[in-house]
Amino acid sequence: xxxxxxxxxxxxxxxxxxxxxxxxxxxxxxxxxxxxxxxxxxxxxxxxxxxxxxxxxxxxxxxxxxxxxxxxxxxxxxxxxxxxxxxxxxxxxxxxxxxxxxxxxxxxxxxxxxxxxxxxxxxxxxxxxxxxxxxxxxxxxxxxxxxxxxxxxxxxxxxxxxxxxxxxxxxxxxxxxxxxxxxxxxxxxxxxxxxxxxxxxxxxxxxxxxxxxxxxxxxxxxxxxxxxxxxxxxxxxxxxxxxxxxxxxxxxxxxxxxxxxx
Numbered sequence: 001x002x003x004x005x006x007x008x009x010x011x012x013x014x015x016x017x018x019x020x021x022x023x024x025x026x027x028x029x030x031x032x033x034x035x036x037x038x039x040x041x042x043x044x045x046x047x048x049x050x051x052x053x054x055x056x057x058x059x060x061x062x063x064x065x066x067x068x069x070x071x072x073x074x075x076x077x078x079x080x081x082x083x084x085x086x087x088x089x090x091x092x093x094x095x096x097x098x099x100x101x102x103x104x105x106x107x108x109x110x111x112x113x114x115x116x117x118x119x120x121x122x123x124x125x126x127x128x129x130x131x132x133x134x135x136x137x138x139x140x141x142x143x144x145x146x147x148x149x150x151x152x153x154x155x156x157x158x159x160x161x162x163x164x165x166x167x168x169x170x171x172x173x174x175x176x177x178x179x180x181x182x183x184x185x186x187x188x189x190x191x192x193x194x195x196x197x198x199x200x201x202x203x204x205x206x207x208x209x210x211x212x213x214x215x216x217x218x219x220x221x222x223x224x225x226x227x228x229x230x231x232x233x234x235x236x237x238x239x240x241x242x243x244x245x246x247x248x249x250x251x252x253x254x255x256x257x258x259x260x261x262x
Contacts, residue, residue, distance in 0.1 A: 005032040006039060007057070013050040013202040014195065015043070015100075022058030027066035028113045033091040036117075040094035050206045051198040052098060054121060055105035055191065056114075061130070064112025086232050088113055088145040095120040096217070099210045101201045105194035106130045107187065116147035119154060119180075122213065125194045126172050126181040133169040139251050140244030144231045149224040154180050 007018040017039065019026040028036075043049060056062055065088065075081070095102065095117065104110075104121040108129055115132045118124050134151075136143055143164050152160040155178045162168050175181045185193045201209060238244055242262045250257035 001038060001042075003035045003039065006035050008039065010049065011195075013048060014198045015046075015049045015052045017052060017054050019054070019056045019062055022056075024066060025060045025063035025109070026056040026058065026114070027063045027069075028088065028091075029066040029069035030087055032066075033087045036091040037087070037094040040091070040098050043098050043100055046100075049100055050202040050209070051101045051103065053103045053105055053191075053194050053198055054117065055194070056107055058108075060108035060114070061104070061106050061110040062114025062117060063109060064114045064135070082232060082236075088116070089232065092116055092120050092145045092147055099214070100206075101198070101209060101213065103194050103198055105190050106181070107190060109133070111135055113145060116143075116145045116150070119147060119150035123182050123197060124180060125183050125185060125190060125197065126175060127187040127190045128172055128184055129187060130172045130175070130181075131169055132163065132175055132180065133167065134164045135167055137165060137167040138247060140238055140241065140247030142231060142234050142238055144235050146224065146231060148231070149221060149227065151180075153220055154178070
């Protein structure tokens with residue numbers, strides 16, 4: 001399949017996947033998410049690929065969901081809206097299901113859905129300028145895409161609340177201290193460092209590595225799906241509130257919102 005929003009390159013046993021919408025800071029529209037899902041699932045049939053590196057073209061890894069793209073939010077009947085608006089969830093689930101080791105070579109910002117992608121990877125190498133933020137709270141939204149457990153597993157409950165309920169922007173050094181990043185490097189060293197880590201795992205027994213990865217992920221996230229099965233339904237409730245409309249208005253107008261709890 002030819003991809004419009006992804007660049008895919010194979011280097012022996014390592015695949016490099018680059019998000020390629022730099023004019024939008026690699027924002028994730030419906031088509032982009034569908035390509036991520038398709039590519040992630042396609043790795044099931046790739047015996048020679050043992051590690052997958054994800055990175056972003058341009059300044060940022062990914063600025064998250066593309067709120068300017070009308071196709072990101074399907075507006076049909078409710079019964080179909082619940083299904084089609086879960087494309088982000090489908091993409092994250094496909095990334096989590098990749099058998100091979102996955103590495104985020106994290107340049108610049110990973111916001112919202114972009115942060116969800118980094119936390120779905122096995123390892124994260126960050127450039128010195130990288131940062132994470134979940135801005136959903138500032139437009140009256142909960143965190144979707146089955147990703148709340150992912151960040152909670154990495155940083156613990158109190159820090160997850162700072163990130164998700166507080167919407168704090170957290171820089172590279174703190175991300176490293178919190179355990180989100182495995183290593184911080186200068187931007188010019190980002191890909192070489194990620195590639196060295198990829199080669200390290202590519203030279204391990206792939207069957208053993210992939211079974212170990214699956215077992216560890218299952219142990220860690222055993223309750224995730226049972227707890228998070230309704231995050232899109234929660235989003236529909238939140239986005240229908242007056243507070244959500246006020247949050248979106250103030251976000252676009254760059255003014256301070258007034259919330260009523262309605």
